[in-house]
Structure formats: structure tokens, C-alpha cells
Amino acid sequence: MYxxxxxxxxxFGNFKASDNVSFGIEKGKLIGLLGPSGxxxxxxxxxxxxxxxPDSGEIIIDGKVINNVPASKRGIGFVFQSYALFxxxxxxxxxxxxxxxxxxxxxxxxxxxxxxxxxxxxxGLENRYPSQxxxxxxxxxxxxxxxxxxxxxxxxxxxxAAIDAKVRQELRHWLKxxxxxxxxxxxxxxxxxxxxxxxxxxxxxxNKGRIDQIGKPLDVYSKPKTAFVASFFGxxxxxxxxxxxxxxxxxxxxxxxxxxxxxxxxTKKNEVQKFKNSAEEGVVTDVAFRGSGIEITVLVNGxxxxxxxxxxxxxxxxGEKVDVFIYRLFVTVGNYAFLLENKSIREPIxxx
Amino acid sequence: xxxxxxxxKIVKWSLIGISIAFVVxxxxxxxxxxxxxxFKQGFDIYAKAVSDNYTTKAIWLTLEATLLAVIINxxxxxxxxxxxxxxxxxxxxxxxTLIDLPVTVxxxxxxxxxxxxxxxxxxxxxxxQDWDIKIVFAVPGIVLATIFVxxxxxxRELIPVLEARGNDEEEAAALMGAKGWTIFRKITFPHxxxxxxxxxxxxxxxxxGEFGAVSVISGHxxxxxxxxxxxxxxxxxxxxxxxxxxxxxxxxxxxIVILIARSVIEYRGRKKI
Numbered sequence: 159m160y161x162x163x164x165x166x167x168x169x170f171g172n173f174k175a176s177d178n179v180s181f182g183i184e185k186g187k188l189i190g191l192l193g194p195s196g197x198x199x200x201x202x203x204x205x206x207x208x209x210x211x212p213d214s215g216e217i218i219i220d221g222k223v224i225n226n227v228p229a230s231k232r233g234i235g236f237v238f239q240s241y242a243l244f245x246x247x248x249x250x251x252x253x254x255x256x257x258x259x260x261x262x263x264x265x266x267x268x269x270x271x272x273x274x275x276x277x278x279x280x281x282g283l284e285n286r287y288p289s290q291x292x293x294x295x296x297x298x299x300x301x302x303x304x305x306x307x308x309x310x311x312x313x314x315x316x317x318x319a320a321i322d323a324k325v326r327q328e329l330r331h332w333l334k335x336x337x338x339x340x341x342x343x344x345x346x347x348x349x350x351x352x353x354x355x356x357x358x359x360x361x362x363x364x365n366k367g368r369i370d371q372i373g374k375p376l377d378v379y380s381k382p383k384t385a386f387v388a389s390f391f392g393x394x395x396x397x398x399x400x401x402x403x404x405x406x407x408x409x410x411x412x413x414x415x416x417x418x419x420x421x422x423x424x425t426k427k428n429e430v431q432k433f434k435n436s437a438e439e440g441v442v443t444d445v446a447f448r449g450s451g452i453e454i455t456v457l458v459n460g461x462x463x464x465x466x467x468x469x470x471x472x473x474x475x476x477g478e479k480v481d482v483f484i485y486r487l488f489v490t491v492g493n494y495a496f497l498l499e500n501k502s503i504r505e506p507i508x509x510x
Numbered sequence: 511x512x513x514x515x516x517x518x519k520i521v522k523w524s525l526i527g528i529s530i531a532f533v534v535x536x537x538x539x540x541x542x543x544x545x546x547x548x549f550k551q552g553f554d555i556y557a558k559a560v561s562d563n564y565t566t567k568a569i570w571l572t573l574e575a576t577l578l579a580v581i582i583n584x585x586x587x588x589x590x591x592x593x594x595x596x597x598x599x600x601x602x603x604x605x606x607t608l609i610d611l612p613v614t615v616x617x618x619x620x621x622x623x624x625x626x627x628x629x630x631x632x633x634x635x636x637x638x639q640d641w642d643i644k645i646v647f648a649v650p651g652i653v654l655a656t657i658f659v660x661x662x663x664x665x666r667e668l669i670p671v672l673e674a675r676g677n678d679e680e681e682a683a684a685l686m687g688a689k690g691w692t693i694f695r696k697i698t699f700p701h702x703x704x705x706x707x708x709x710x711x712x713x714x715x716x717x718x719g720e721f722g723a724v725s726v727i728s729g730h731x732x733x734x735x736x737x738x739x740x741x742x743x744x745x746x747x748x749x750x751x752x753x754x755x756x757x758x759x760x761x762x763x764x765x766i767v768i769l770i771a772r773s774v775i776e777y778r779g780r781k782k783i
Binding site for chain 1: 678679681682683684685686687688692696697700701
């Protein structure tokens, strides 16, 4: 493990920002710290950087406990949420700042800055001030500035939060590519699940100061271990009594059932439904265009579920009676989440 | 769109009229009078009055007190603004309120405070005598009184600017290993430069014109503890009208220089943002 946190606790007054946090990160990985606001993800990042001190526990980088090493000596690059570019310095001077502090020679500085400016694709803009750059360009400069002194670890606090949707998409790819190319171990904080899934090699999910789950994006998404993780992803419909729906095993002490849109199949009465026998009848309450497809809200057995259909399928209108089939759902017992499959999927199908 | 009606036109021009009339009556007329009175008996008399030994001494004393007040209040203003915006500590609110005290207290009271603190009645007076330190009726007293009345000018200009900005840039610089002085010089100061200069100008203007507090503590020793405003008063009380107005005209000119400096700084500061 390159970066390791062991039993980290941190309070701000009465607020417990970190509750016994422990995890490890391998060298060269790009890690996403994902959680809702107030879940303690930024606090973890700032403690690794040395901008905050943990109340107890150890932070280890490259085998050394660095709790007592000041922030400036940790060799960490940090990209702030607001970028914190030096507004009275040019792009060149911004990137050169860390090198000047290290008392590098003027030639070395020129060379390194030129290299980085090329890397971020802002050649010719070296003499601009941050206020003369677009949001995306500023972010690239912040990235270059953090990388200039060759840090072994790069931390990014909500790196895409201040950028508009279209540029954000572009920058995500760019950042992932850059970090893979440079091989620098990186941790970024985000509250955006899509961003974490798309960019990170591994996701660490924070909730109320604790770590709920660590894993590859696909695993975290499809195999949630805790009730929180199960309900955090996707656009879940949550209800209490799942036994109203056919063909699910009954588990004792279930608190709630969580159904994601991709778990639900909505078909028109005249369409072929493979599992007709286990499907239930529902009434469509809303049909919304969502860019990538049609989102259908349907009322079944007194519960509201969300499902998706593609544009190719025959259109469905509000008030229409439809068949609704649930492939699988998550149920939570206490803090744990379990996946239940619809039993009729495994039963032999009788086609009449 | 807002359309000018006849009645709103009347309001507009009568308000403008009142303002202009007021400025002419209260500011321009007295200023013209001062200059006219100063040159009433010709330039030679004016030059003589201005180059008079006591007058030159008063000019130097005023400049000395102003310079010292600006320097000391710069140090204080920067420390106060920095500590009040960057740190959390107990008594912060009280400190913020106390900084404004010199503006609300009458200058005469300020002068009296120093007279009582360092004068004959004071318990520390024997101590000062032993060390051979003269404050009351001496230059140090004048400087002290000037510093007191111009106390909040620089910090008051800096606090809002520092508050509006947060610590991100400083944090970023510190993370890269920059030391406190480098951070201040390269990151913080460029940001507060114009507000700071504006504060210096205000502080200087107030320091030059200060009369009340200085009057109490100076003792009016001609050629020793007389500042320009005090000198004007003495001349006037002695019915030496031409010299009195001549010396006043120096203060007026200094004020105009400062006014120009102020406008330039304001203009450049706004352009930078």
C-alpha cells in the first residue's frame, strides 16, 4: 500500500467528521472518494495533505508515518476546488511558483513549465492571468501547478465542480488520461456518482464520517454492501414491503427494498413479456424525456417505481395500463444490503 | 424603461442644484477666500510668511508626525487586519470594536487621555522623569496623539478586502512550501495593495489636519511643538491674518495633493479588479 490511513478520527467541535477511517491505496491508482456533502470526504483529503490534523490514528505515505510532517514537506500536489490560482500571477508564474520555492535554476524552471504548458495544451497562453482564462483552462493550470514539483501523490478536491456540464465531460476524460500517462497516485473527492464511476480505478464511499465500501466502480455499483451504498447509486425507488411483488424470497427483518430503474421492465399490454406470469399491472403516472431515453414513472401495487425505455420501443402514454416486471431488488437489514433475484427468471419458461 | 416625467425632472435638477450650491457655499468659497486672503498683500508677503522660521518648523513637525503615524499605523493596520481575518480567537469581536474607538471619541478627549496618562498627575510620571523621557508638551506626545486619531484608517481599509477573499491562495502557496514572508509578498500584498495605499492616503490626510488631540498635548510651544494647524490658530489669534491664511494655504495645497493621490489610487485600484 502506498497511502494508508489507520483508525483516523477527527472532530470539529461536536461534529464527527472522521469516524475510525481506515483504508489503503496502491501506487499509481486513481481513487475516487465519493459521498454526499458532509460525509467527511474532503476532511480525509485535507488530512492526507496536512491541512488538517487527525485527533487520532496514523497516516502513512510510502511506509512512513507522516502525521508530524508539515504539509509543505509531504511532497503532495493539491488541486483546490476553487483552483486557488494566484490571481496576480501569469499562467507561467503560477506553474513556476512551486519550483521557485524549491530554488530551482531559471533554466530548469523554464524547461519544466514549458513541458507542463504543452502537456495541458495551453501553449501561447503563458502570459495570461487566471481571470483571462475559461473555467476548463483554469482547471488545467491548477493541475499543472500541482504537478510542477513532481509530487508523488496528487490530491484533487471536487476537481470538476466549478465547470459547466459539457466541458466537465471532456475534462474527466482528459484528467483520467493524464494521470494514467504520468502514473502519479491520485485521490479525488466528488459527490457526483457518475464522475466517480467514470474516472476512478477504485471508489471509496464515505457516509457520516465512516468508510462504507471500497472497490472497483462496477463492484461498488452492482454489489453494494451497506444500505447506504445501495440507495446512493442510480435513481432508486425505495419502499417498505417488497412482498407485494411476486416471486421474491422472503427474508426476515427487512427494513426496506431498493429498486433501480434498470431492474424494472415496463411493457405495453400488447408487447411480448417473457415473464408475463410474474409481471404485475401498473398505471403510468409520468413519462419524461431524458436525453438518452424515456423515463417512465409507474404506480404498481401502491408503490411508485421508475423505469427506462428506449426510443425504439413503442411509446407509452400517461394513464396507460402496463405490465411491470422487477428482475431484482436490494433489501436492507439494519446496515446491510442484500440482492434478491426474481425467482421466475430461473424457473423454466412455458411459452403458450 | 424608466421615463423622465416633468416632476421627476424637477426633483433631479433641484437635488443637483442643492448639492452644487452646498459645495460652492461650504467648500469652494472658503477655499477661494483662504487663497485670496493669503495673497492679498502680494506674493512677497506671502513668501515671507511661508518661509518664516516658525512656519518651516511647523511644516517639518507636521510632516514628521504624519510620517511616523503612517508608518506605525501601517504596521498595526496590517497586523490587525491579518489577525482579524485569518485567525479565530477569543475577544476578536471586542478587538474589532475597539479599533474604531478613535473615530468615535472626540479628539480633545484623546488629547486629555494622553495628558493624564503621561502628565504630572500620572503615577508613571516619576518613572518617565527618571528615564528622561518627555512626552507631554513635546514631540513624542504630538506623534502619539496623531497615531491615536488615525489609528483605524489602514486596518479598516484592509479588513473587508481580506475578508472577501478567503485563504485558498495562501494555503496553496503554503502547501508548495512557501514561507510566510514569501506568501505575504507574492500572494497577499498584490491583492491588498490598492486598499492599503488608499488607507495610507486617508491616514496621512487625517494626520496632517489633526488639531484637537494635538492641541491639548502640545502646549503650543512655538518652534518646538507647533504643528501647522496649531500654528495657524496662533497666528490668527494674534491678528496676523495674512500669515495665518498663507500657512493655511499650505495645508490646502497638501490636501489637494492628497485628493489627487486618492483619485489616482481609487482609479487604478478599480481598474485592477
